[in-house]
Amino acid sequence: MPANWTPNGDQALAPSYEYADEHPAASGPPRAKICLACSHGGHLTEMHQLAEAFAGHDTFYFCYDAHTTRPLLNAYLVPNMARNPIEFVRNLGRLFRIFRKERPDLVVSTGAEIAIPVGLVAKLFRVPMIYVECGAQVTQPSLTGRLMYWLADGFYVQWPELIHAYGPRALFRGSLIDENRPFKGDRSAESRMNVTLVQPAQSHGFSSDQPPMGLGYVASALEQVGCAVRLIDANVEKLTPKAVANILMQQSPDIVCFTVTTPLVPSALDTVRDLRHRIETPPVFVAGGPHATVLPEELLVEDGFDYVVRGEGEDTVAELAEGLLAAPNETTANIEDIAGVSWRRGSAICHNPDRALCHDVDSLPWPDWSIFPLTKYSSLARRNDFCLPIMTTRGCPYACTFCYKGIYGQKVRLRSPESVVDEWQFLIERYGAKEIAVIDDVFTIKAERAIAVCDLLVARGLDRIPWSTTNGIRVNNVAPKLMHALKRAGCYRVYFGAESGVQRVIDDLNKKISLDQVRDAVRMAREAGLEVGLYFMLGNVGETETDMKATVAFCLELDPDYAQFTIATPYPGTEMYRQIEEGGEFLFDSWEDLASYGNLAFTMGDLTPEGVGRMYRQALRRFYFRPKYVLRQGCQSFTWTGLKHRIKATRLLAKMALPRGRQ
Numbered sequence: 320m321p322a323n324w325t326p327n328g329d330q331a332l333a334p335s336y337e338y339a340d341e342h343p344a345a346s347g348p349p350r351a352k353i354c355l356a357c358s359h360g361g362h363l364t365e366m367h368q369l370a371e372a373f374a375g376h377d378t379f380y381f382c383y384d385a386h387t388t389r390p391l392l393n394a395y396l397v398p399n400m401a402r403n404p405i406e407f408v409r410n411l412g413r414l415f416r417i418f419r420k421e422r423p424d425l426v427v428s429t430g431a432e433i434a435i436p437v438g439l440v441a442k443l444f445r446v447p448m449i450y451v452e453c454g455a456q457v458t459q460p461s462l463t464g465r466l467m468y469w470l471a472d473g474f475y476v477q478w479p480e481l482i483h484a485y486g487p488r489a490l491f492r493g494s495l496i497d498e499n500r501p502f503k504g505d506r507s508a509e510s511r512m513n514v515t516l517v518q519p520a521q522s523h524g525f526s527s528d529q530p531p532m533g534l535g536y537v538a539s540a541l542e543q544v545g546c547a548v549r550l551i552d553a554n555v556e557k558l559t560p561k562a563v564a565n566i567l568m569q570q571s572p573d574i575v576c577f578t579v580t581t582p583l584v585p586s587a588l589d590t591v592r593d594l595r596h597r598i599e600t601p602p603v604f605v606a607g608g609p610h611a612t613v614l615p616e617e618l619l620v621e622d623g624f625d626y627v628v629r630g631e632g633e634d635t636v637a638e639l640a641e642g643l644l645a646a647p648n649e650t651t652a653n654i655e656d657i658a659g660v661s662w663r664r665g666s667a668i669c670h671n672p673d674r675a676l677c678h679d680v681d682s683l684p685w686p687d688w689s690i691f692p693l694t695k696y697s698s699l700a701r702r703n704d705f706c707l708p709i710m711t712t713r714g715c716p717y718a719c720t721f722c723y724k725g726i727y728g729q730k731v732r733l734r735s736p737e738s739v740v741d742e743w744q745f746l747i748e749r750y751g752a753k754e755i756a757v758i759d760d761v762f763t764i765k766a767e768r769a770i771a772v773c774d775l776l777v778a779r780g781l782d783r784i785p786w787s788t789t790n791g792i793r794v795n796n797v798a799p800k801l802m803h804a805l806k807r808a809g810c811y812r813v814y815f816g817a818e819s820g821v822q823r824v825i826d827d828l829n830k831k832i833s834l835d836q837v838r839d840a841v842r843m844a845r846e847a848g849l850e851v852g853l854y855f856m857l858g859n860v861g862e863t864e865t866d867m868k869a870t871v872a873f874c875l876e877l878d879p880d881y882a883q884f885t886i887a888t889p890y891p892g893t894e895m896y897r898q899i900e901e902g903g904e905f906l907f908d909s910w911e912d913l914a915s916y917g918n919l920a921f922t923m924g925d926l927t928p929e930g931v932g933r934m935y936r937q938a939l940r941r942f943y944f945r946p947k948y949v950l951r952q953g954c955q956s957f958t959w960t961g962l963k964h965r966i967k968a969t970r971l972l973a974k975m976a977l978p979r980g981r982q
Contacts, residue, residue, distance in 0.1 A: 354423040356382070369429075381397070401693055407435075539687045568597065709746065785809055794815050797839070857886055889921055
């Protein structure tokens with residue numbers, strides 16, 4: 320936990336005037352007082368680019384309280400109000416008091432949603448306001464931008480395409496990001512590496528509905544060694560590889576780090592190749608993630624990535640950045656000593672020894688969520704839109720054939736209950752999280768520790784915030800005492816990985832559970848008052864149509880509150896992939912095809928894409944379109960968010976469940 324963290328945002332309402340004391344007003348025309356309103360992360364970076372425009376005037380900031388804003392002078396720092404109507408109202412009151420005290424002559428904002436209450440109070444005080452749309456918005460207007468278009472007196476965009484998207488009041492005068500202007504920070508421009516982290520977008524299929532936690536951990540590790548970090552989540556921003564390349568050209572970072580799962584390989588390589596062809600001296604390109612770990616050679620092609628980080632990436636990426644800073648023109652002398660790196664030396668590919676796993680997981684810095692567009696993430700399977708993930712363990716001791724363990728390994732490493740709940744509280748009080756998603760593979764592998772986490776949540780009053788075990792907990796790690804502890808601590812739904820309704824198929828998957836254990840786990844969760852979600856896979860190696868029908872029947876027997884059916888996908892590095900290599904045939908032309916829901920990517924034995932696809936759609940229809948299920952959903956208490964999610968889910972289910980040609 321940051322040493323200077325205070326949960327009460329009002330404590331930050333007294334700004335420092337050291338800057339004014341050290342720089343008295345010069346003689347000449349009267350100085351204007353300007354209010355600079357922006358959130359943290361990239362919006363703050365863009366505000367820094369306007370610094371020269373404010374020279375000779377008095378300024379003060381109105382920002383969210385975050386580690387990137389605390390070094391600011393003359394700053395009012397307030398709690399994050401994203402999707403938090405109570406904080407929105409409180410911030411209106413704070414702004415009213417601030418405007419009465421400061422009497423600004425002008426307001427300038429680079430977003431994001433913090434601009435809205437500032438704009439309203441500026442109108443009340445008749446203070447003119449200029450709004451600059453975020454540079455990440457290339458072709459599509461943001462929600463804040465749509466509101467500020469009518470609220471601001473001057474409205475500027477950083478891409479000419481947005482002029483047509485917004486209307487005649489939008490003005491384009493170029494971009495705020497100047498490649499010759501350094502990032503602001505504690506270290507000098509000469510001793511800082513500017514790093515941009517990239518989550519590529521899938522070209523088809525369904526994208527992730529939660530922020531990429533791995534990049535959050537990498538961001539914190541880089542910041543600890545003095546790097547200035549920005550992030551582009553092309554998934555949630557719906558950016559094409561070309562649009563990502565355009566933004567990177569504007570930012571002109573020293574290093575660009577991509578997280579690469581198997582379906583994202585083509586998108587990541589397209590972006591890198593585009594930049595290499597357009598920039599005379601391109602940045603250093605680094606890839607990490609599951610696919611990069613198992614098949615680094617695919618990414619280290621001649622016009623591809625310079626370095627691949629294998630396994631846990633926090634320390635490796637930080638050491639790589641420090642090595643490149645120390646000897647940017649003689650990188651080989653540094654890179655050879657960094658464990659966990661694969662890299663190109665001319666035409667040869669070199670693989671450094673693996674990096675040992677981090678055993679003291681309590682020592683890892685928490686993910687830096689301040690650089691993420693947090694208000695844009697949403698999941699139909701959760702109660703609230705603003706949900707943040709947390710990981711309380713690393714590693715999984717099991718060896719299911721469909722699962723890849725190359726990043727965190729099979730050795731389980733547990734965070735202490737105090738460390739977990741400290742971060743949990745930080746997510747709620749610093750970022751305003753309305754829900755928490757525990758994304759561990761084995762959250763309950765040690766029941767005593769899981770119960771201790773729950774007890775501490777209750778002791779700190781955090782049980783008021785709903786949460787769920789999103790990645791699922793194993794049915795052989797369930798007991799009544801544990802389920803009641805989860806419910807008491809605010810958990811509303813537990814997910815179990817049942818996978819199949821046929822014991823032979825479960826055994827072939829090396830799942831190490833029984834159908835009776837699944838039944839018992841569902842029963843114990845329900846007796847504790849928890850909702851139940853179940854995960855099933857169809858089209859497993861060795862499975863028949865009769866087996867798949869038995870799986871659907873098993874799901875209907877258990878009657879969970881939520882069921883997710885997926886089609887078995889053979890990712891590189893898994894035992895399933897090896898089995899198909901030896902006895903089957905892959906049917907995909909590109910790695911991105913593995914992101915397509917409803918399609919079998921291989922043939923083996925009796926399995927065919929047509930038969931499995933038909934069973935997949937039938938499973939969705941039989942479970943979700945039952946009158947009993949529809950009535951139960953209709954009788955549940957509705958919130959606006961819940962109603963919105965149900966409408967979206969119905970449309971999505973219709974698209975997935977209807978026979979092809981009738982969608």
